[in-house]
Amino acid sequence: MVDAITFARTDEQTMLGSTVRDFLEATVDFDAVREMSTTQDAMDMNVWTGLGEMGLIGLHIPEEYGGAGFGATEVGVVFQELGRKVAAAPLLSSVLASTAILGAGTDDQKSRFLPQIATGETVATLAVYEGAHDVDPGAGDATLAMSDDGWVLNGVKRYVTDAPNASVFVVSASTPDGVALAVVSSDTSGVSVAATNSLDATRPLGDVTFSEVHVNADDVMSEASNAIADSLNMGVVCLAAEQVGGTQWCLETSVEYAKNRYQFGRAIGSFQAIKHLCADMLVGVEHARSVAWHAAATIDDPEESAIAVPLARSVCSDAYVKAAGDTIQILGGIGFTWEHEAHLYFKRAKSTSLLLGSVDSYRDRLADAVGIS
Amino acid sequence: MTGSDQAALVADAIDKLLGDNPPATTEPKAFWGAQFDAGLAWVDYEPGDGGLGVSRRHRELVSRRLNDADAPMWNRMANIIGIGMGAGVLVAHGTDEQRQRWLRPMFTVDEVWCQMFSEPDAGSDVAGLATRAVKDGDEWVINGQKVWTTLAHLAKWGMVVVRTDPDQPKHKGLTYFIVDMESDGVDVRPIYQITGEAEFNEVFFQDARIPDSHRLEEVGDGWRVAMTTLMNERVAIGGNTVPRGSGMIGVAVETWEQFGSGEQSDRRELARLWGEVEAMRLTAIRATQNMTAGVPGPEGSTGKLAWADLNKEVSSFTVSMMGLEGATIPEGYTLERTVYDTRMTERVLSPQRHFLRARANSIEGGTSEIMRNILGERVLGLPGEPRVDKNVPWKEVPRG
Numbered sequence: 085m086v087d088a089i090t091f092a093r094t095d096e097q098t099m100l101g102s103t104v105r106d107f108l109e110a111t112v113d114f115d116a117v118r119e120m121s122t123t124q125d126a127m128d129m130n131v132w133t134g135l136g137e138m139g140l141i142g143l144h145i146p147e148e149y150g151g152a153g154f155g156a157t158e159v160g161v162v163f164q165e166l167g168r169k170v171a172a173a174p175l176l177s178s179v180l181a182s183t184a185i186l187g188a189g190t191d192d193q194k195s196r197f198l199p200q201i202a203t204g205e206t207v208a209t210l211a212v213y214e215g216a217h218d219v220d221p222g223a224g225d226a227t228l229a230m231s232d233d234g235w236v237l238n239g240v241k242r243y244v245t246d247a248p249n250a251s252v253f254v255v256s257a258s259t260p261d262g263v264a265l266a267v268v269s270s271d272t273s274g275v276s277v278a279a280t281n282s283l284d285a286t287r288p289l290g291d292v293t294f295s296e297v298h299v300n301a302d303d304v305m306s307e308a309s310n311a312i313a314d315s316l317n318m319g320v321v322c323l324a325a326e327q328v329g330g331t332q333w334c335l336e337t338s339v340e341y342a343k344n345r346y347q348f349g350r351a352i353g354s355f356q357a358i359k360h361l362c363a364d365m366l367v368g369v370e371h372a373r374s375v376a377w378h379a380a381a382t383i384d385d386p387e388e389s390a391i392a393v394p395l396a397r398s399v400c401s402d403a404y405v406k407a408a409g410d411t412i413q414i415l416g417g418i419g420f421t422w423e424h425e426a427h428l429y430f431k432r433a434k435s436t437s438l439l440l441g442s443v444d445s446y447r448d449r450l451a452d453a454v455g456i457s
Numbered sequence: 458m459t460g461s462d463q464a465a466l467v468a469d470a471i472d473k474l475l476g477d478n479p480p481a482t483t484e485p486k487a488f489w490g491a492q493f494d495a496g497l498a499w500v501d502y503e504p505g506d507g508g509l510g511v512s513r514r515h516r517e518l519v520s521r522r523l524n525d526a527d528a529p530m531w532n533r534m535a536n537i538i539g540i541g542m543g544a545g546v547l548v549a550h551g552t553d554e555q556r557q558r559w560l561r562p563m564f565t566v567d568e569v570w571c572q573m574f575s576e577p578d579a580g581s582d583v584a585g586l587a588t589r590a591v592k593d594g595d596e597w598v599i600n601g602q603k604v605w606t607t608l609a610h611l612a613k614w615g616m617v618v619v620r621t622d623p624d625q626p627k628h629k630g631l632t633y634f635i636v637d638m639e640s641d642g643v644d645v646r647p648i649y650q651i652t653g654e655a656e657f658n659e660v661f662f663q664d665a666r667i668p669d670s671h672r673l674e675e676v677g678d679g680w681r682v683a684m685t686t687l688m689n690e691r692v693a694i695g696g697n698t699v700p701r702g703s704g705m706i707g708v709a710v711e712t713w714e715q716f717g718s719g720e721q722s723d724r725r726e727l728a729r730l731w732g733e734v735e736a737m738r739l740t741a742i743r744a745t746q747n748m749t750a751g752v753p754g755p756e757g758s759t760g761k762l763a764w765a766d767l768n769k770e771v772s773s774f775t776v777s778m779m780g781l782e783g784a785t786i787p788e789g790y791t792l793e794r795t796v797y798d799t800r801m802t803e804r805v806l807s808p809q810r811h812f813l814r815a816r817a818n819s820i821e822g823g824t825s826e827i828m829r830n831i832l833g834e835r836v837l838g839l840p841g842e843p844r845v846d847k848n849v850p851w852k853e854v855p856r857g
Binding site: 092351356372374394450 | 714840
């Protein structure tokens with residue numbers, strides 16, 4: 085495997101990136117994003133609608149289920165651009181939910197659920213975390229009990245991404261036969277969503293309570309443990325790409341500012357103290373890019389992916405958190421204001437490093453995978 | 458010639474070389490001579506210079522085939538400065554006569570090479586160097602001191618940059634020569650470093666003489682030639698792609714197994730560092746692929762800095778992992794010179810020894826501060842520091 089590592093990109097992949105970049109440059113309005121940031125349910129409808137029209141929401145979903153049938157590399161290309169603009173679009177949630185359905189669903193279930201997710205009409209999300217320190221979440225304490233005409237779901241899922249905007253939850257719960265996933269509409273009786281104030285307001289979180297919720301037998305997917313794990317791995321690939329895009333923005337913004345901000349009669353970028361922060365950021369983003377691309381390219385190779393996914397998580401998280409913090413430092417006072425967008429990236433960087441399981445938990449996985457016993 | 462024609466040409470030459478000179482029964486020096494004559498020393502150089510005039514990417518095929526055939530390849534280590542840097546300088550800047558005279562015995566290690574730029578008062582600011590050369594008939598007379606010279610004690614030839622015109626601004630008054638290290642007035646002394654080992658030397662010139670025919674390029678062109686040398690050096694230090702998990706991080710993992718505390722926090726830190734090293738390795742692979750595809754980007758410039766800082770961090774953490782054992786050093790301290798031959802690849806250094814040696818990584822071949830300046834200014838386009846030495850005659854610039 086190691087010999088076959090390639091970072092080459094096709095012209096189509098490069099074009100996809102620049103198309104999405106142009107679209108987001110024209111669409112994302114940071115004044116509107118700042119305004120959204122005071123709410124608990126931020127979602128940039130212009131972005132979401134546009135992504136849907138371009139067929140990008142179902143990028144990774146096979147064509148037979150209404151998607152475009154592309155691989156994780158293309159998904160990464162899109163996420164890198166979304167990250168560069170801290171776009172408030174629930175694509176991570178959508179990818180998590182649809183990947184879980186792809187992994188655990190029957191043909192019938194995939195045919196029923198995926199096409200509407202692929203178009204963006206339905207915002208779906210994965211509800212698997214219950215505690216702040218969950219690692220490799222399975223069913224948790226939630227249960228699915230057999231009833232006369234289907235199942236009854238009880239449980240509380242927390243830190244559910246885009247919960248306030250989701251109309252479908254893919255929920256993990258235990259059954260007598262193991263971990264299952266239930267596909268539950270948000271308007272089902274017994275489902276209640278409590279939006280939380282998320283650190284990164286452009287990615288809303290919420291707690292979802294399922295109380296005696298009736299679920300049709302057709303809407304339950306059994307033996308779902310692997311599907312959850314695959315979905316979260318795909319989520320890491322998405323986030324890693326997003327982290328690269330965010331880190332790249334930090335570098336570009338810092339360098340631009342350092343060239344144009346004058347103090348003591350000099351551009352501050354001529355001071356080594358500033359220049360060296362920028363140089364370290366360059367190293368950070370290039371390393372992050374390498375591991376993020378590699379993780380996307382190898383997602384279907386279980387052996388390599390066992391290394392590449394936690395590797396991307398570890399490297400990209402640190403790179404983005406450091407870059408976003410250093411960017412505020414380079415910007416000085418203006419970087420601390422609500423008016424400047426740097427805080428959106430700083431919040432996204434920190435929050436992203438905490439989603440889908442702690443970075444430390446991925447370092448444990450990496451140690452396992454590479455034989456640090 | 459198309460790429461596949463070139464590959465076939467190289468493959469045929471390798472077949473013939475190995476057929477005519479079976480590695481098992483051929484003396485290394487004889488083999489290297491035949492390899493040079495077959496154009497397989499550096500395939501991208503011209504015929505006569507030890508090459509076949511094909512693309513540089515075919516070098517990899519030669520290395521692989523010769524390695525598989527157990528051919529001797531340790532000339533690259535025994536003459537690391539010559540083969541790693543000197544050959545490139547001679548090909549870029551040498552006359553026909555100079556290339557003819559020097560390249561073959563360099564490759565066969567009949568003549569070892571060294572390189573002398575740094576001086577006690579010219580480290581990062583190497584263009585400020587003070588060693589003087591004064592013309593005397595067909596010769597130049599050299600006085601001054603160079604430091605950090607790898608292999609000077611074994612070398613026949615030394616690449617040296619000297620000041621030929623102190624009235625010019627510092628970059629302009631330099632000239633590049635090849636000096637006979639065995640000639641009168643050249644005194645080589647070891648520099649023992651923090652490990653007790655002497656990898657390097659200091660070299661004193663006292664009225665040493667160099668024929669004018671040993672000059673590369675014109676008088677005053679020394680800086681340009683020196684830049685070619687330094688570029689080759691930085692590529693040699695940071696641009697290697699090594700196997701996953703090898704090198705210092707491999708030592709760290711072995712140390713964890715042998716001496717590790719078993720603490721989860723140590724294991725996580727080790728995994729984090731493993732990841733950072735792997736990210737650097739993947740970036741080097743990406744840089745090579747982009748270079749080969751003709752689209753080099755910033756990823757090609759980060760290797761030296763990243764490697765230096767990471768190697769220090771990993772080696773320091775490795776010794777920390779050892780607990781009290783890390784307060785010992787198995788080798789102890791013996792003042793001895795480095796041996797540059799096959800033994801070098803076989804020797805196993807303790808983590809403590811690696812830890813001490815690693816301090817130099819962010820100093821040698823461009824300090825990490827200079828590397829950050831280069832990334833900031835040449836890659837990111839940030840402005841330089843105001844300069845007090847620009848357009849000022851060298852002799853008027855404060856030094857010390």
